[in-house]
Each structure stands twice: as structure tokens, then as C-alpha cells.
Amino acid sequence: MPTRLTALAAALMLAGSVHAADPIKVGFVSTLSGPGAGLGVDIRDGFNLAMKQLNGKLGGLPAEVLIADDQQSPDIAKQATDKFLKKDKVDFMTGVVFSNIMLAVGPAVFQNQTFYISANAGPSQYAGEQCNPFFFNVAWQNDNLHEAVGKYVQDKGFKNVVIVTPNYPGGKDAVSGFKRYYKGQVADEIYTKLGQLDYAAELAQIRATKPDALFFFLPGGMGINFVKQFVAAGLSRDTQLFAPGFSADEDVIKAVGAPMMGMFNSSHWAQDMDNAENKRFVAEFEKEYKRLPSLYASQGYDAALMMDAAVRDVKGKVSDKKALQKALEAKRFKSVRGDFKFNHNHYPVQNYYLRVIAKDAQGRVTNKTMGSIFTNHADAYASQCKMK
Template identity: 45%
Template sequence: MNSATLPARRQLLRLGLASALVCAALGIAGTSHAQEPIKIGFIGTLSGPGGALGQDQLDAFMLAIEQKGGKLGGVPVEVIREDDQLKPDVGVQAATRLLESEKVPIITGVTFSNVMMAIHKPITDAKVFLIGSNAGPAPIAGKDCSPFFFSTSWDNDQLHEAGGQLATDLGYKNMYVMAANYQAGRDAVSGFKRDYTGNIVNEVYTTVNQPDYSAELAQLQASSPDAVYVFYPGGMGVNFVKQYRQAGLLGTLPLISVSTIDGSTLPALKSLAVGAITSAPYAPNLDNAQNKQFVEAFVKAYERQPSMYAAQSYDAANLLDSALAKVNGDLGDKEAFRAALKEADFESVRGDFSFASNQFPNAPFYRVDVVEGSNGAELQAKTPIVIKTRANFAAQCPMK
């Protein structure tokens, strides 16, 4: 089964919930009243070059719900999806529809940081819970944090602090750094430089969704760095890595990346990416029981390996499952629901998981290599990365 079947599956889920309500009203079911489904809004980038990332988030979220019989916390749920098209204004329109027309009490997803920056305040100001499963711009982890926002991913700087630490651990003295020119790209370079102890030969920012990197690759080669560090999510990563390989660089000039070669882009890159090293919060081979069953179920449902975007969204669904169970599906007491979320009483596919005071995770990062496996190119987590220097945005967040 692949993601193209999801609209039909979601329609069946809605029909199933409706049938259950009708049966309960007619006295056919064993109880006299059925609980109304809780509406959950999903906002993600589901089209364009970044569409694979948001689709992975949506697929994993729906998988968790289906594993629990169409429920979270024992309560029926209805997921209303919105495609932000990687456009902040479209994201705001989507959030407005969910808040004003659908009256959702919970929104999840959000793939790119420029969209998150546009919708975070409208949603949290409305006292609607926003459970982010990817984008983590630095401001909302620090001074602009909100009691109504929780993340199951990372703050952008933290993701790349791990990358900077990895480059340092590998002994590279002169790094060439490249990133897309938007909030997450700027956070990427900031985070990388915080933990990288060597010399930055050059830092280059390219246009979001730029298809051709030939000029930048020529400039890169002329600089003669020891290694290259890049942040190009989604289709940007596919284009960059293909052109890096075509230029004869992959295999001769070490490539380290974050959110560039992962489960969402590897199906397109295949063996072209073999030899690259990544820093990541997740890999399909992580050795814990929750991850093993998740990978098996995800592959069976969608016929592809889960990416970190899928893993983080699966965690978001299970976080909601644990919190809704603690409040018996009653969202009337927002403080009680927030307290239940803060407990993070669920098994994460990433391993150990808890929330810092800014409601971003304390969770591990790993060196993940792209290797040739028995079924083609695959991602293998090697060793944990111990981040030595942190921005500590939690200290800037007024919440306690």
C-alpha cells in the first residue's frame, strides 16, 4: 500500500466513525452514548519539491491512528489535512480554516520553518495546542515559546549543533558550508558553527528550491576544503547530491549533511548517495522495540523506509495518545492536558525522550551513514553524537 491510497483510507476512517456514532444513537452499540471524535488539524508541505517530507509526516501520523483502531487515547479522532505548499501565506490560510471553520483543539505537523514562523503565534494565541513534528525555528524555542506548543523533533540549532560536533569528531579542519536561504537554513549554519571547532572556508546560502548548483559546486571545488556540510531538505537535497556525484566529488570530497539524505530522499538517490555521512535524530536501524515495530508497520503500509519526518510524526501521535488517555479525552481543562503532554509518557522510536522547560525534546542524535545494503542503499545509525556546546534556548524561554 502506498501514500496514494491514503485519501480513501481516511475517508473509510471517517465513515467508520460515523457508523459507530449512528449505531450508538440507535442503541445498537453496547453503550448509550458514543464520544464525538476529536478533530485534529494537520498542516504540512504535501506538494512540490518538499512534498515528500510532509507526506512522510502525514503517513506516519495516520499509521499510528490506524494501529489504535481510529483512536488516540481511546477517543475517536478525525484528521483534517491542509497542504501549506511551502508558502507561509497559504499556511496562515490553512491555520485560519482549521481554527475558525473546523474549531480544532489540536494542530500537528508543520514541515518547514518559514511556515512555522507564520502560523505559530495565531495558533497558540488562540490557545489551540500545536504539536510540531519537524520545523523548530530558534525563536519559538526561546523568547517566543508558548505553553501551547510542543515539539517532537528538535530546535533547528540543536539539529546542526550535532552536525558541527560530528564534523569536529571526524577531524575535518576546513569546512565548506551550504544551506538554503530561509529561517531553517540560517539556523543550520548558526548551529553548525557553534559546535564546529575548525575553520569555515565559506558559507553559502542558495535560493529555496534552487534546481541547479553547478556554479556553487565550481566555487566549492576551487576553495579546496577538507569536507562539505550541507542542509538541503526534500527535492533540494536530491538535486544537490545528484550533481555532487556527477561532478565527481562524492567519494573524493567528504559530504556531511543534515536533513538532506534521509528516508524521504534516498528512494530517489539510491546508490548515488552511498558514502555520504549524515547527522540525524533517527535511523530505521535504531535498536529499540518501539522502532522495530514502527519500521515493520510503516514498510508494510507504504512500501518504503520511514524517514526522520515519519519518526517524529509517529512520536507526535503517540504523545497525543498518552496525553488524551490521561485526561480521558476531555480537553476542557487545558492545563491538565498540557501537564499530561509534558509527562511525555510514551515510547519514542528515537529512544530516551523527555521535554525541556521550553517543551522541546531532550532526545539523542546519531552519526548515520549511507551504505550499500542487501536491498540497495540504506541508512545505518553508527554512534551517538555527544553535543558539547548548546544554545540552550530553554534558558531564554520564560516558561518553567
């Protein structure tokens, strides 16, 4: 301990004079174990890939990424976050997957005046009334992908839909997003326990209602089990499956395989997108981790690029919070999803695409982009946000 204390004291003395000696510290708290682990691992790997390409630096300054697992528990996430904020005094926080955890750690981060760059969770609260200068979401607002599916299901003329989501804020956002654009009949809304793995009872209920389409939002292991059991129960014969990109990306495809072919889903990004940044990202991700990246990985990657650009913009003076906020808002990095900009509530305004699961040229089952559903789409809560 004494060496650590002296090191810290030395660092403090230096802090005022020589900025370049300070590493930029990033606190990364994410779900790295349990049923949601696939999501957090992909965000982490995407983030780390970007850090590797940047030679371990952010904005040209040496950087340190501290990683902790929240085990999908708000409690543990909060403890880890407190430690990063108060003990390690990080300059940025990122990594949280689930909105309920985001809402639990948010207040402490904002109170500490640390910037949170969310690479996934985009709760409606932080997009609307509780929007905060210290919160940025580099992915989407929770509702967005669901809105896109709702629009598509509506346009295709489905009339009788069942919705399945977990009983947590992200799940409720999913339902409201879907219903914002789907105006037909909703035969049933089924809320499951977060982390539930056996869907026998729900599937029986769905069979009894006989819907023509089923919209489900079950991230991570939940979605994998749901799709497997849905197919095993023979329900795929009469009911068309729809999901946001979260429930139909590489993590799910890898586990379920061919039975998922033909499933439609929505995303702001796809691995076959045709731009130089994306091609490099997908190729290097595959080389590094021996698997295709998911949208989560692309979001983690973008989060690192966003920090890098902003730190460069303020020339390493991350203590100037106002300047750093301006730099983050300016968005000077090239995203793998193509161009987008930040709304005044710090959420993206961007395009959303329809994807279908099919075999690619090499015979792998993966997502294929079919066309866009929304262009320059903002979230529905921005008008309630009075950003300071």
C-alpha cells in the same frame, strides 16, 4: 449549508454535557506538493499509521484528522490554519515542515489557545524567548542535528569546510548549529534560494574554494538535486560530504541511490534502532506504504502517539488547557527513538547518533547507526525561555 449549521448547533449543545460524543479534531497542515512534498507526505503517512494502529482514536475517543496542503507557502498555510482553528475548531494542530511557515502560523494558533505539536519544524525563536505553553516540538530543535554534525566534523579533524543552506530561518539555524561545535575554518557560507534546483553556479564556486569537507542542509528535492549534481560535477573525489539526517534519509537515498554511499549524517532516530516500538513501526510502515520510513515519518508517528497519551491522561477533557499542557509535558508515550524527555521549553532532551549510508543485510542502500555523538542533549536556547 443548513444541515451543517444544525449539526453544528447540535454539537455545541452537546458539548457541555457529554464529552465522549465529541471527536478529537486534529488539524494537519503540511507541505504535500512541490519540492518539499516528500517531507510532508512522510510525516502524514507516519501520523496516519499511528492513527490506524490506534483504530482511529486518540486517547480512546473517536478522532478526526483534517489534512490540508500548504504548498510550501506561508500564506496558504495561514489560511488553512485559520480555517481549522476558527471553522473546524480543532483541538490540536500539527504537520508543518518548514520553520518559516511555522513562524507564520504560530501566532494565530497560540492566540486561539490550541496546542501545536510540531512533528518537524523547531525554530530557535520558539525554543528561546518566544517559547509558548501551547507549542511542543516532538522532533528536535532545528540546530540539534547540525550541532551533532559540527561536533563530528570537528572531532575528525577537518580544517576547511564549506557550508551550503537555503536562505530561510531553518538554514540560518543550521549554520549557527554547525558552527557552535565546529571551530575550524569556514571557507565559504553559500545561501541558496529556498526551492532552488540547479546548483551549477554554487558547485563552480565550491570547486574554486577546494574544501576538504562540505556541510550542506537542503531538505527535500533540493538535497536530492544537490547530491546528484555534486557527484556529476566530480566534486566527490576531493570533498567529504556531511549532512544532517534531513538531507540523507530515505527520500534522498531513494532518488540518488548508490552515489550516496559513505556519506555521514546525524539523527535522533534511525530505522535500525533496536527497540520494540521501532521494530513494529518500521515493519508496519514498510508493509503499509512499501518503502522504508524516514526520520520525518518517525516524527509524525510520535506526534500522534503523543496526542493519544495526553488525551488519555486528561480523560478526554481537552478543554482543560492547563491539565492538557501538564499531560503533554509528562510525555507518557513510548517513542520509536527510545527514551527522551521534554525540556521546560517543550523541546526534547535526547540522544543524537551518527549514521552512515551503506548497504544493509538485504543489499538495500540505507542508513546504518554508527554510535552516539551526544547523549541527553538539550538545545542552546532553552535558557532564554521563561515558560509560563
